[in-house]
Amino acid sequence: MTADTTLNAMVWLVATQFLLYAVGWVLCGFLLREHRATIFHWAGFMALIGTGFVLSAQRDDARTWLAYCGADLAFTAGLLSLWRGLASYFGLSPWLHFQWAALVLTFGGLMLMGPAREQASMRVVFMNAMNLTVMLALLAGVHGRVSRQYGRRRALLLALPGLLIAIAFLVAIARQLMHMEMPLEVHRIDSNNLRALFVFIAAAAIFNFTFIALLTQRLLQRLRHLSRHDALTGLVNRRALDDDIQREWQRWRRTGLPFALLVLDLDHFKRVNDTHGHLAGDAVLAQTGERLRASARATDTVARIGGEEFVVLAPQVQADGLGMLAERMRADLAGSGFDLPGVRLSLTASVGAALVAQGDSDPQQVLQRADQALYRAKAQGRNRVVLDAAEAEAVAA
Numbered sequence: 001m002t003a004d005t006t007l008n009a010m011v012w013l014v015a016t017q018f019l020l021y022a023v024g025w026v027l028c029g030f031l032l033r034e035h036r037a038t039i040f041h042w043a044g045f046m047a048l049i050g051t052g053f054v055l056s057a058q059r060d061d062a063r064t065w066l067a068y069c070g071a072d073l074a075f076t077a078g079l080l081s082l083w084r085g086l087a088s089y090f091g092l093s094p095w096l097h098f099q100w101a102a103l104v105l106t107f108g109g110l111m112l113m114g115p116a117r118e119q120a121s122m123r124v125v126f127m128n129a130m131n132l133t134v135m136l137a138l139l140a141g142v143h144g145r146v147s148r149q150y151g152r153r154r155a156l157l158l159a160l161p162g163l164l165i166a167i168a169f170l171v172a173i174a175r176q177l178m179h180m181e182m183p184l185e186v187h188r189i190d191s192n193n194l195r196a197l198f199v200f201i202a203a204a205a206i207f208n209f210t211f212i213a214l215l216t217q218r219l220l221q222r223l224r225h226l227s228r229h230d231a232l233t234g235l236v237n238r239r240a241l242d243d244d245i246q247r248e249w250q251r252w253r254r255t256g257l258p259f260a261l262l263v264l265d266l267d268h269f270k271r272v273n274d275t276h277g278h279l280a281g282d283a284v285l286a287q288t289g290e291r292l293r294a295s296a297r298a299t300d301t302v303a304r305i306g307g308e309e310f311v312v313l314a315p316q317v318q319a320d321g322l323g324m325l326a327e328r329m330r331a332d333l334a335g336s337g338f339d340l341p342g343v344r345l346s347l348t349a350s351v352g353a354a355l356v357a358q359g360d361s362d363p364q365q366v367l368q369r370a371d372q373a374l375y376r377a378k379a380q381g382r383n384r385v386v387l388d389a390a391e392a393e394a395v396a397a
Contacts, residue, residue: 010197011057011186017201018050021208028215034222035215041085042211046204048078056186068115068185072127076106079131083138089211090145098137106130120183124176132169135162158210161203168199230304232282233289241303241311248315249363252356260322261370262312262353264292264329267382269308269347276340284338284347291336295329311367319355319387326353326385334383348383350374355388 025043029036052074058067080099087094109126113119139162147155175192176184186193228240236244248259266288273281285308292302292310301313314325330351337344352374356366369388377386 008057010194011053014197014200015050015053015057018046018053018204021204022046022050024208028212032215032219035089035218038085038088039215041081041088044081045078045085046208048074048081049200049204052078059185063115063117065115068120068123069110069113072123073106073110075127076130076134077103079134079138083134083141086138086142089214090142090149092142092145095137095141102130102134117183120185121176121180124184125173128169128172128176132166132173135166135169138162139166158214161207161210164199164203164206168196172196230289233286233304235289235293235310236301236303238303238305241301241305241313244301244313245363245367248313249356251315257316258318258356259313259315259366260317260353260355261366262314262322262326262329262351263367263370263374264310264312264333264349264351265374265378266308266333267348267350267378272345272347276343276345280340280343280345283340284345287338288333288349291332292329295332297325300325311370317355322353322355323385323387326351326387330383330385350377350382351385352377353385353387 022043022045025039025046029039029043032039052071055067055071055074058064059071060067080103083099084094086092106127109130110123113123113126139159143155143159146158150158171192172184184190184193186196228236230237245259245261251257252259266284269281269284272284285304288308288310289302289304292312296302296312297314299315303311303313305311312325312329314322317325330349334346334348337346352370352372354366354369354373356363360366373386373388377384380386
């Protein structure tokens with residue numbers, strides 16, 4: 001096997017690798033709807049780079065525009081597609097004006113220089129300079145967000161594939177400038193070209209496996225969030241609340257710092273569903289969640305545990321502070337109406353509250369006492385706060 005055949009086989013290997021990665025990302029895009037735009041941009045990146053290598057493998061003495069200039073254009077377009085995908089994933093601006101300018105400038109430069117051997121050295125410098133510029137702009141554009149989200153060390157790891165390719169572009173520019181009499185195109189027999197192809201193989205593998213891991217991590221975080229939050233209000237659900245109550249219980253036993261539970265129930269909520277429909281009822285529940293979050297302290301946990309019933313976990317609170325917190329939440333809900341399409345409703349809420357006590361054998365007893373206080377608030381006419389007996393005595397004292 002000749003050296004020329006060996007290099008050509010290597011180019012085909014790299015092309016096949018990128019195209020297979022593209023197929024894999026397309027399949028992922030059909031399966032993962034939430035990140036479909038991001039994934040399809042990454043599939044486009046892999047497909048365009050793979051196409052560039054396929055066209056490069058067709059290069060011969062005929063020097064057709066597609067095999068030379070078309071391949072170069074595909075490489076630049078692939079990097080721009082990578083940029084779009086990263087911008088979508090991290091929620092950043094893709095700098096569309098810059099990207100279009102880079103694509104137009106690349107196309108214009110290739111049209112002016114053409115595939116002829118006389119301009120080949122200049123075309124090598126031009127294309128590697130354009131690709132280096134795009135890669136450095138890409139890295140600069142996402143670095144800040146990635147560092148804030150993952151930390152500097154992980155950000156450096158995520159930037160590693162781009163840095164490897166940027167170094168390959170820089171080396172190619174330097175080598176060509178030192179040997180302008182001989183075009184150092186990617187299909188030429190050269191040990192440095194072989195090393196550059198290995199860099200592309202390594203960078204593609206690092207990128208794909210790293211971002212598959214990041215996508216998996218984000219999806220797991222999303223599933224974890226859904227398993228612990230109420231879909232309608234965005235508040236934590238009963239499962240997450242029980243975990244938080246258990247943590248406060250353990251802290252109280254270690255340090256003696258008390259916590260309290262408030263149970264709130266919207267008065268006559270069934271009438272809203274019966275009169276205005278369930279969509280109106282959902283809107284009322286969502287607005288209730290927003291107002292409770294606004295009324296709560298920064299350290300409080302607000303949860304919806306079912307229907308129109310909400311629970312607030314209030315750490316490090318005394319009996320008098322508990323009464324004021326409960327009354328503020330009740331007043332905030334009763335003091336302003338609920339805006340629905342074409343109508344504004346007035347609703348009130350009943351609140352029962354209990355503070356952890358020495359006689360409690362487990363945290364659920366605190367919740368039970370708060371629930372009993374809520375029942376008393378309902379029985380006494382609704383739209384009021386009732387504290388558990390021990391707290392009521394402490395406030396009265």
